[in-house]
Amino acid sequence: MRVINRSPSRLTALALGLVPFVATIVAYAVASHYRRLENPADKLLPSLESMGQAFWRMAAVPDKRSGELLLWLDTFDSLWRLGTGMALATVLALLIGIGIGFVPHVRSALAPYIATFSLIPPITVLPILFIVFGLGEVSKIALIVVGTAPVMIRYTAQAVLDIPREMIIKAETLGASVWQMVTRLVVPQVLPKLIACMRLSLVPAWIFLISAEAIASTRGLGYRIFLVRRYLAMDVILPYVAWITLLAFLLDRLLLLLSRRAFRWHHLGGDAL
Amino acid sequence: MTVSQQPKLSVRGVEKYYDGTPVLERVELDVAPGSFCTIVGASGCGKSTFLRMLLSQELPTRGDIMLDGRPLPDEPTPDRGIVFQKYSVFSHLTVAENLILAKEFEAATLTGRFFGSSRRTAFSDIEELLERIGLTAARNRYPAQLSGGMQQRLAIAQALVKKPAILLLDEPFGALDPGIRVDMHELLLGLWQDLGMTIFMVTHDIHEAFKLGTRLLVFDKIRHDPQAPERFGATITYDLPLSAPVAGPRQKPEDIATVIGVPFSAEAAIPSDPNHP
Known part of the structure; x- marks a missing residue:
């Protein structure tokens, strides 16, 4: 049988999926082992145990100076910023996106502007934002x-x-007003696609969050890894990166689950990743 | 067609141009209430354009279309129902939700949605309709879970909820199997006899046109410029009453098929309905 026609069983699929992860961890452990053979105080590739200990210290041991559990505080602050930012962006996307997509006059007025605005590299706006809104x-x-x-x-x-x-024409012949078409046709048709867009937008959202926290913050996941960078604390940075990745993965899965639950009709025709 | 009645719909000197290219020209038509007009013609002869103008999805470049003696509104309105070949029903609503939607639009101006007991009442009101279109068992399914024939039955039922005086059908059965089409013909003829609306139906199937219609409109170009094929638009070249006794050399499906350049094959013939007037 051709290889394109053979599908793995569930168990094989799971095992195959785990292989690259396990391989990465093993490769890291081996490299770390040999580096520490040469120099037991090596900071670049800390051992898995020392990373585990550092992570435990951040998550479960109160900080000496402030008495706070830093990991959870950082996580809460970062997720709050990320969630608020994404929520605002989603509301804007719905309001302006539906305006542009549904009403030709709004499209003429706003589409070129938004297209231009979206080309500004966002990070170049950061100094302006700091000046206008302060460092908060x-x-x-x-x-x-x-x-x-x-x-x-x-x-959108x-x-x-x-x-x-x-x-849309069918809705008109059924007597719908523009507002009713928006609430009963446009929003339901667009929401599952907007969720897919949110999942993709989470990637840049994380980048902007970490950048902003790295530059001016006193808490947050991005602040922490850039703070401990000064001490070459790879044993904190690497688990934090893994933790951020896990959070990003969970958010992505949650949005997918939400889409499948709330918009079952959208996922009937077989689904992608 | 009786002459004494006021025509339900009249078309006066309608022309349609796209970017200066004529698609339709000099279209004149009077249609009596309760007629079932089937529209045939070669591809690109403007028959779908004509239907879209009857719907006000497009506006004529010149000329007037009058409904009950008044000019058509310049956008789609509930007095004209429409069934397209596809995308006619709402993919995010179940069968039952599709059918109560028009009532929701009418009753709930702000939300466009029924809640609680009014929703239950609306669902129980459509039981009979569901039964008639044979979708009772599929009432909670989404359109993507229905066969093509079931989707079109739903589309027709949905278009008739507002009791439109005119029903427009744009190749509604074009994507269906011949066997399913016969069922759809029966459903459509039954609804037409019960509700008495005026129907315009564009079709590629010349037998379907002859079987269903009380009047057959053939769109074709009558003027040809060999140097500039785009020079002239199409118009109604044949306007045949089908309920009247057939007479004349050009009034058989074979002949019309030859005229409009549609391949005719006897095997494709759909059995005619003996109950049809």
Whole structure:
């Protein structure tokens, strides 16, 4: 049988999926082992145990200076910023995206502007945000919004334009007002696509969050890894990176689950990743 | 067609141009209430354009279309129902939700949605309709889970919820198997006889056109410029009453098929309905 026609069983699929992860960990452990054979105080590739200990210290042992559990505090702060920023971007995407996609006059007025705005490299706006909003929470959240909203708006507008014209005309012949078409046709048709767009936008959102925290913050996951970088504390940085990755993965899966639960009709025709 | 009645719909000197290229020209038509007009023609002859103008999805470049003696509204309205070949029903709503939607639009101006007991009442009101279109068992399924024939039955039922005076069908059965089509014909003829609306149906199937219609409209170009094929648009070249006794050399399906350049094959013939007037 040709290789393209053979599918793995569930168990094989799981094992195959684990192979690259295990291989990475093993390769790291081996490299770390040999480096520490030469220099037991090596800081570059700390052992898995020392990383585990550092992670435990961050998660479960109160900080000597502040008496706080740093990992959870950092996680809470970062997720709050990320969530607020993404929520604002999503609301903007719905409001402006539907306006642009559904109402030709709004499209003429705003589409070129949003297209131009989305080309500004968001990180170049960060100094402006710091100057205007100060170094507090607002400027970090604003960076996430500036970085993700324009693309989400354009994606949503396109999703509205992709609704078959037949459906919109059918709604008109069923006596729907524009507002009713928005609430009963456009929003339900667009929401699952907007969730897919949120999943993709989480990647840049994390980048902007970590950047903003690295530059000006007193808490947060990005702040922490850039703080301990000064001491070459790879035993903290690496587990933090893994932790951020896990959080990002869980958010992505949660959004997928939400989409499958709330918009079952959208996932009937077989699903991608 | 009775002459004494006021026409349900009249078309006066309608022309349609796309970027200066004529698609339709000099279209004149009067249609009596309760007629079932089938529209045939070669591909690209503007028959779907004509239907879209009757729906106000597109507006004529010149000329007037009058409904009950008044100009058509310039956008789609509930007095004209539509069934497209596909995408006619809402993919995010179940069969039952698709059918109560028009009532929700009417009753709930702000939300466009029924809640609680009004929702239950609306669902129980459509039982009979579901039964008639044979979708009772599929009431909670989404359109993507239905066969093509079931989707079109739903689309027709949904288009008739608002009791439109005119029903427009744009190749509604074009994607269906011949066997399924016969069932759809029976459903459509039954609904037409019960509700008495005026129907315009574009079809590629010349037998379907002859079987269902009380009047057959053939769109074709009558003027040809060999140097500039795009120079002239199409118009109604044949307007045949089908309920009247067939007479004349050009009034058989074979002849019309030859005229509009559609391949005719006897095997494709759909058995005619003996109950049809």
